[in-house]
Amino acid sequence: MNSLSPEGRPFAELYDVAMHYGGLDGTLALENLNMTVNRGELVAVVGPSGCGKSTLMRLMSGLWLPTDGGVIIDGKEVDQPLSIVGMAFQNPTLLPWRTILDNVMLPLEVATGHRSRLRAHKAEYVAKAQELLELVGLGGFGAKLPHQLSGGMQQRASLCRALIHEPALLMLDEPFAALDIFTREDLWSVLQNVWMARRPTVMLVTHDLREAVYLADRVVVMSSRPGRVIAEHIVPFPRPRRREDTFSPEFNGLVHELREAIEVARGQHENPEGVEHAA
Numbered sequence: 001m002n003s004l005s006p007e008g009r010p011f012a013e014l015y016d017v018a019m020h021y022g023g024l025d026g027t028l029a030l031e032n033l034n035m036t037v038n039r040g041e042l043v044a045v046v047g048p049s050g051c052g053k054s055t056l057m058r059l060m061s062g063l064w065l066p067t068d069g070g071v072i073i074d075g076k077e078v079d080q081p082l083s084i085v086g087m088a089f090q091n092p093t094l095l096p097w098r099t100i101l102d103n104v105m106l107p108l109e110v111a112t113g114h115r116s117r118l119r120a121h122k123a124e125y126v127a128k129a130q131e132l133l134e135l136v137g138l139g140g141f142g143a144k145l146p147h148q149l150s151g152g153m154q155q156r157a158s159l160c161r162a163l164i165h166e167p168a169l170l171m172l173d174e175p176f177a178a179l180d181i182f183t184r185e186d187l188w189s190v191l192q193n194v195w196m197a198r199r200p201t202v203m204l205v206t207h208d209l210r211e212a213v214y215l216a217d218r219v220v221v222m223s224s225r226p227g228r229v230i231a232e233h234i235v236p237f238p239r240p241r242r243r244e245d246t247f248s249p250e251f252n253g254l255v256h257e258l259r260e261a262i263e264v265a266r267g268q269h270e271n272p273e274g275v276e277h278a279a
Protein backbone atom coordinates (compact mmCIF):
# COMPACT_ATOMS: atom_id res chain seq x y z
CA MET A 1 0.00 0.00 0.00
CA ASN A 2 1.36 3.42 -0.90
CA SER A 3 1.43 6.00 1.83
CA LEU A 4 1.57 9.71 2.13
CA SER A 5 4.45 11.32 4.02
CA PRO A 6 3.88 11.75 7.78
CA GLU A 7 2.46 15.23 7.26
CA GLY A 8 -0.17 13.64 5.03
CA ARG A 9 1.37 15.05 1.86
CA PRO A 10 2.60 13.10 -1.15
CA PHE A 11 6.32 12.28 -1.21
CA ALA A 12 6.81 14.35 -4.37
CA GLU A 13 4.74 17.22 -5.68
CA LEU A 14 5.32 19.16 -8.87
CA TYR A 15 3.14 22.21 -9.29
CA ASP A 16 2.71 24.40 -12.37
CA VAL A 17 6.20 23.45 -13.50
CA ALA A 18 7.66 25.07 -16.59
CA MET A 19 11.17 24.46 -17.85
CA HIS A 20 12.92 26.47 -20.55
CA TYR A 21 16.36 25.49 -21.78
CA GLY A 22 18.58 28.38 -22.87
CA GLY A 23 16.64 31.17 -21.16
CA LEU A 24 13.01 32.20 -21.46
CA ASP A 25 13.36 32.55 -25.25
CA GLY A 26 14.86 29.06 -25.52
CA THR A 27 13.25 25.61 -25.79
CA LEU A 28 10.13 25.22 -23.66
CA ALA A 29 10.46 21.58 -22.55
CA LEU A 30 7.72 21.46 -19.87
CA GLU A 31 4.74 23.71 -19.23
CA ASN A 32 2.02 23.64 -16.61
CA LEU A 33 3.10 20.21 -15.38
CA ASN A 34 1.37 19.04 -12.20
CA MET A 35 2.00 15.67 -10.63
CA THR A 36 2.20 13.94 -7.28
CA VAL A 37 3.98 10.74 -6.28
CA ASN A 38 3.29 8.86 -3.06
CA ARG A 39 6.03 7.48 -0.84
CA GLY A 40 7.03 3.99 -1.93
CA GLU A 41 5.08 4.23 -5.18
CA LEU A 42 6.51 2.99 -8.48
CA VAL A 43 5.46 5.46 -11.18
CA ALA A 44 6.23 4.99 -14.87
CA VAL A 45 6.38 8.02 -17.16
CA VAL A 46 5.61 7.52 -20.84
CA GLY A 47 5.07 9.91 -23.71
CA PRO A 48 6.16 10.86 -27.19
CA SER A 49 9.85 11.25 -27.91
CA GLY A 50 11.20 14.63 -26.82
CA CYS A 51 8.19 15.42 -24.59
CA GLY A 52 10.39 16.22 -21.58
CA LYS A 53 10.57 12.94 -19.63
CA SER A 54 14.29 13.24 -18.93
CA THR A 55 13.81 16.90 -18.09
CA LEU A 56 11.21 15.89 -15.50
CA MET A 57 13.73 13.47 -13.97
CA ARG A 58 16.41 16.20 -13.83
CA LEU A 59 14.02 18.56 -12.07
CA MET A 60 13.01 15.93 -9.53
CA SER A 61 16.69 15.17 -8.84
CA GLY A 62 17.52 18.87 -8.41
CA LEU A 63 20.02 18.76 -11.29
CA TRP A 64 18.06 21.58 -12.93
CA LEU A 65 15.63 24.03 -11.37
CA PRO A 66 12.30 24.84 -13.04
CA THR A 67 11.90 28.24 -14.66
CA ASP A 68 8.40 28.42 -13.20
CA GLY A 69 6.41 26.52 -10.56
CA GLY A 70 8.11 24.24 -8.07
CA VAL A 71 9.17 20.76 -7.05
CA ILE A 72 8.68 19.59 -3.48
CA ILE A 73 10.29 16.33 -2.40
CA ASP A 74 9.74 14.94 1.07
CA GLY A 75 8.25 18.22 2.23
CA LYS A 76 11.09 20.45 0.98
CA GLU A 77 11.28 22.67 -2.08
CA VAL A 78 14.05 21.30 -4.30
CA ASP A 79 16.72 23.98 -4.80
CA GLN A 80 19.88 21.89 -5.27
CA PRO A 81 20.89 18.35 -6.30
CA LEU A 82 19.31 15.90 -3.85
CA SER A 83 21.42 13.39 -1.97
CA ILE A 84 18.44 11.07 -1.42
CA VAL A 85 18.34 10.16 -5.10
CA GLY A 86 19.78 7.08 -6.82
CA MET A 87 19.95 7.04 -10.61
CA ALA A 88 20.37 4.56 -13.43
CA PHE A 89 20.28 5.27 -17.14
CA GLN A 90 20.15 3.39 -20.44
CA ASN A 91 23.96 3.14 -20.45
CA PRO A 92 25.32 1.51 -17.27
CA THR A 93 28.41 3.83 -17.29
CA LEU A 94 30.48 1.66 -14.97
CA LEU A 95 34.11 2.76 -14.53
CA PRO A 96 36.06 0.19 -16.59
CA TRP A 97 39.09 0.06 -14.29
CA ARG A 98 37.13 -0.60 -11.10
CA THR A 99 35.76 -3.97 -10.08
CA ILE A 100 31.99 -4.46 -9.99
CA LEU A 101 32.05 -4.24 -6.19
CA ASP A 102 34.07 -0.99 -6.29
CA ASN A 103 31.72 0.43 -8.91
CA VAL A 104 28.74 -0.35 -6.69
CA MET A 105 30.49 1.35 -3.74
CA LEU A 106 31.26 4.52 -5.74
CA PRO A 107 28.32 6.67 -4.54
CA LEU A 108 29.44 6.11 -0.94
CA GLU A 109 32.83 7.61 -1.78
CA VAL A 110 31.23 10.60 -3.51
CA ALA A 111 28.35 11.44 -1.13
CA THR A 112 29.69 13.61 1.67
CA GLY A 113 27.40 12.10 4.29
CA HIS A 114 28.71 8.60 3.59
CA ARG A 115 32.45 9.20 3.05
CA SER A 116 33.57 9.26 6.69
CA ARG A 117 31.17 6.43 7.60
CA LEU A 118 32.60 4.37 4.74
CA ARG A 119 36.13 4.82 6.14
CA ALA A 120 35.01 3.80 9.63
CA HIS A 121 32.72 0.91 8.65
CA LYS A 122 34.15 -0.37 5.37
CA ALA A 123 33.36 -4.08 6.04
CA GLU A 124 29.73 -3.26 6.80
CA TYR A 125 29.35 -1.36 3.51
CA VAL A 126 31.10 -4.11 1.53
CA ALA A 127 28.64 -6.61 3.02
CA LYS A 128 25.77 -4.34 2.00
CA ALA A 129 27.08 -4.11 -1.57
CA GLN A 130 27.47 -7.87 -1.72
CA GLU A 131 23.95 -8.36 -0.42
CA LEU A 132 22.63 -6.11 -3.20
CA LEU A 133 24.67 -7.98 -5.82
CA GLU A 134 23.11 -11.21 -4.53
CA LEU A 135 19.64 -9.67 -4.74
CA VAL A 136 20.10 -8.92 -8.47
CA GLY A 137 21.70 -12.29 -9.22
CA LEU A 138 25.32 -11.09 -9.33
CA GLY A 139 26.59 -12.83 -6.20
CA GLY A 140 30.17 -13.94 -6.86
CA PHE A 141 30.79 -11.33 -9.59
CA GLY A 142 31.99 -8.53 -7.31
CA ALA A 143 35.67 -9.03 -8.15
CA LYS A 144 35.13 -8.98 -11.94
CA LEU A 145 35.78 -5.95 -14.14
CA PRO A 146 32.84 -4.51 -16.13
CA HIS A 147 34.10 -5.83 -19.50
CA GLN A 148 33.94 -9.37 -18.09
CA LEU A 149 30.13 -9.02 -17.70
CA SER A 150 27.36 -8.96 -20.32
CA GLY A 151 25.35 -5.79 -20.92
CA GLY A 152 22.48 -7.11 -18.82
CA MET A 153 24.81 -7.98 -15.95
CA GLN A 154 26.37 -4.51 -16.12
CA GLN A 155 22.90 -3.00 -15.94
CA ARG A 156 22.17 -5.11 -12.84
CA ALA A 157 25.39 -3.74 -11.30
CA SER A 158 24.34 -0.22 -12.20
CA LEU A 159 21.03 -0.82 -10.39
CA CYS A 160 23.01 -1.88 -7.29
CA ARG A 161 25.13 1.28 -7.56
CA ALA A 162 21.93 3.35 -7.69
CA LEU A 163 20.69 1.62 -4.52
CA ILE A 164 23.82 1.35 -2.35
CA HIS A 165 23.22 4.57 -0.39
CA GLU A 166 19.60 3.47 0.24
CA PRO A 167 18.04 6.34 -1.70
CA ALA A 168 14.49 7.26 -0.83
CA LEU A 169 13.97 8.12 -4.51
CA LEU A 170 15.18 5.98 -7.37
CA MET A 171 15.23 7.61 -10.82
CA LEU A 172 15.45 5.20 -13.73
CA ASP A 173 15.68 6.73 -17.21
CA GLU A 174 15.12 4.01 -19.82
CA PRO A 175 17.37 1.67 -17.82
CA PHE A 176 16.66 -1.42 -19.92
CA ALA A 177 16.24 0.14 -23.37
CA ALA A 178 19.58 -1.09 -24.73
CA LEU A 179 18.99 -4.73 -23.75
CA ASP A 180 17.46 -7.59 -25.71
CA ILE A 181 13.87 -8.49 -24.83
CA PHE A 182 14.76 -11.61 -22.77
CA THR A 183 17.34 -9.80 -20.65
CA ARG A 184 14.98 -6.86 -20.31
CA GLU A 185 12.18 -9.05 -18.99
CA ASP A 186 14.61 -10.71 -16.55
CA LEU A 187 15.52 -7.28 -15.25
CA TRP A 188 11.86 -6.29 -14.83
CA SER A 189 11.64 -9.13 -12.37
CA VAL A 190 14.92 -8.09 -10.70
CA LEU A 191 13.72 -4.51 -10.31
CA GLN A 192 10.34 -5.65 -8.98
CA ASN A 193 12.14 -7.83 -6.39
CA VAL A 194 14.40 -4.97 -5.32
CA TRP A 195 11.48 -2.59 -5.07
CA MET A 196 9.37 -5.06 -3.08
CA ALA A 197 12.28 -5.75 -0.72
CA ARG A 198 13.29 -2.10 -0.13
CA ARG A 199 10.32 0.01 -1.23
CA PRO A 200 12.05 3.15 -2.50
CA THR A 201 9.85 5.59 -4.39
CA VAL A 202 10.65 4.91 -8.06
CA MET A 203 10.27 7.08 -11.15
CA LEU A 204 10.74 5.01 -14.29
CA VAL A 205 10.96 6.65 -17.71
CA THR A 206 10.32 4.17 -20.49
CA HIS A 207 9.18 3.90 -24.10
CA ASP A 208 8.21 0.28 -23.51
CA LEU A 209 4.53 0.20 -22.53
CA ARG A 210 4.67 -3.47 -21.50
CA GLU A 211 7.54 -2.57 -19.17
CA ALA A 212 5.48 0.29 -17.73
CA VAL A 213 2.48 -1.97 -17.06
CA TYR A 214 4.57 -4.83 -15.67
CA LEU A 215 6.42 -2.60 -13.21
CA ALA A 216 4.32 0.41 -12.28
CA ASP A 217 1.63 1.11 -9.72
CA ARG A 218 0.60 4.03 -11.91
CA VAL A 219 1.52 5.11 -15.43
CA VAL A 220 1.66 8.83 -16.18
CA VAL A 221 1.27 9.87 -19.83
CA MET A 222 2.83 13.14 -20.96
CA SER A 223 1.79 15.33 -23.87
CA SER A 224 4.22 16.12 -26.64
CA ARG A 225 6.51 19.09 -25.98
CA PRO A 226 5.98 21.23 -23.99
CA GLY A 227 5.31 18.27 -21.74
CA ARG A 228 2.58 18.11 -19.13
CA VAL A 229 0.55 15.24 -17.68
CA ILE A 230 -2.43 14.38 -19.90
CA ALA A 231 -3.46 10.98 -18.50
CA GLU A 232 -2.82 8.70 -15.53
CA HIS A 233 -3.58 4.99 -15.46
CA ILE A 234 -3.59 2.96 -12.25
CA VAL A 235 -2.17 -0.55 -12.80
CA PRO A 236 -4.39 -2.82 -10.69
CA PHE A 237 -2.55 -6.14 -11.07
CA PRO A 238 -1.36 -7.89 -7.88
CA ARG A 239 2.33 -8.43 -7.12
CA PRO A 240 4.62 -10.09 -7.64
CA ARG A 241 3.77 -9.83 -11.32
CA ARG A 242 5.12 -12.60 -13.50
CA ARG A 243 6.07 -12.87 -17.15
CA GLU A 244 3.00 -15.06 -17.81
CA ASP A 245 0.80 -12.20 -16.59
CA THR A 246 1.95 -10.12 -19.57
CA PHE A 247 -0.02 -12.43 -21.87
CA SER A 248 -3.37 -11.86 -20.15
CA PRO A 249 -6.14 -9.93 -21.94
CA GLU A 250 -6.29 -7.46 -19.01
CA PHE A 251 -2.57 -6.72 -19.26
CA ASN A 252 -2.71 -6.28 -23.01
CA GLY A 253 -5.86 -4.21 -22.72
CA LEU A 254 -4.05 -1.73 -20.49
CA VAL A 255 -1.02 -1.65 -22.81
CA HIS A 256 -3.43 -0.88 -25.64
CA GLU A 257 -5.11 1.91 -23.66
CA LEU A 258 -1.73 3.49 -23.00
CA ARG A 259 -0.83 3.26 -26.66
CA GLU A 260 -4.03 5.14 -27.46
CA ALA A 261 -3.29 7.73 -24.78
CA ILE A 262 0.09 8.36 -26.40
CA GLU A 263 -1.60 8.74 -29.75
CA VAL A 264 -3.71 11.44 -28.10
CA ALA A 265 -0.51 12.91 -26.68
CA ARG A 266 1.01 13.08 -30.13
CA GLY A 267 -2.02 15.02 -31.31
CA GLN A 268 -2.32 17.06 -28.13
CA HIS A 269 -2.84 20.36 -29.91
CA GLU A 270 -6.27 19.07 -30.95
CA ASN A 271 -7.09 18.49 -27.27
CA PRO A 272 -5.17 21.13 -25.32
CA GLU A 273 -7.16 20.98 -22.09
CA GLY A 274 -7.98 17.29 -21.91
CA VAL A 275 -6.56 15.61 -18.80
CA GLU A 276 -7.92 12.10 -18.55
CA HIS A 277 -7.90 10.02 -15.37
CA ALA A 278 -8.52 6.36 -15.90
CA ALA A 279 -8.36 3.43 -13.49
Ligand SMILES: Nc1ncnc2c1ncn2[C@@H]1O[C@H](COP(=O)(O)OP(=O)(O)OP(=O)(O)O)[C@@H](O)[C@H]1O
Pocket residue numbers: 021022027028029048049050051052053054055056225
Ligand atom coordinates in the same frame (compact mmCIF):
# COMPACT_ATOMS: atom_id res chain seq x y z
N1 LIG B 1 20.37 20.54 -22.09
C1 LIG B 1 19.46 20.90 -23.00
N2 LIG B 1 19.58 22.06 -23.68
C2 LIG B 1 18.65 22.46 -24.58
N3 LIG B 1 17.54 21.74 -24.87
C3 LIG B 1 17.38 20.57 -24.23
C4 LIG B 1 18.32 20.10 -23.27
N4 LIG B 1 17.87 18.90 -22.80
C5 LIG B 1 16.72 18.65 -23.46
N5 LIG B 1 16.42 19.66 -24.30
C6 LIG B 1 15.22 19.76 -25.16
O1 LIG B 1 14.07 19.67 -24.31
C7 LIG B 1 13.08 18.86 -24.90
C8 LIG B 1 12.76 17.69 -23.95
O2 LIG B 1 13.92 16.83 -23.89
P1 LIG B 1 13.96 15.53 -22.97
O3 LIG B 1 15.30 14.90 -23.19
O4 LIG B 1 13.57 15.90 -21.60
O5 LIG B 1 12.80 14.66 -23.65
P2 LIG B 1 12.51 13.09 -23.52
O6 LIG B 1 11.03 12.96 -23.44
O7 LIG B 1 13.31 12.50 -22.42
O8 LIG B 1 13.05 12.57 -24.92
P3 LIG B 1 13.27 11.07 -25.46
O9 LIG B 1 11.97 10.36 -25.28
O10 LIG B 1 13.59 11.27 -26.92
O11 LIG B 1 14.40 10.50 -24.66
C9 LIG B 1 13.63 18.41 -26.26
O12 LIG B 1 13.13 19.28 -27.24
C10 LIG B 1 15.12 18.58 -26.12
O13 LIG B 1 15.72 18.87 -27.35
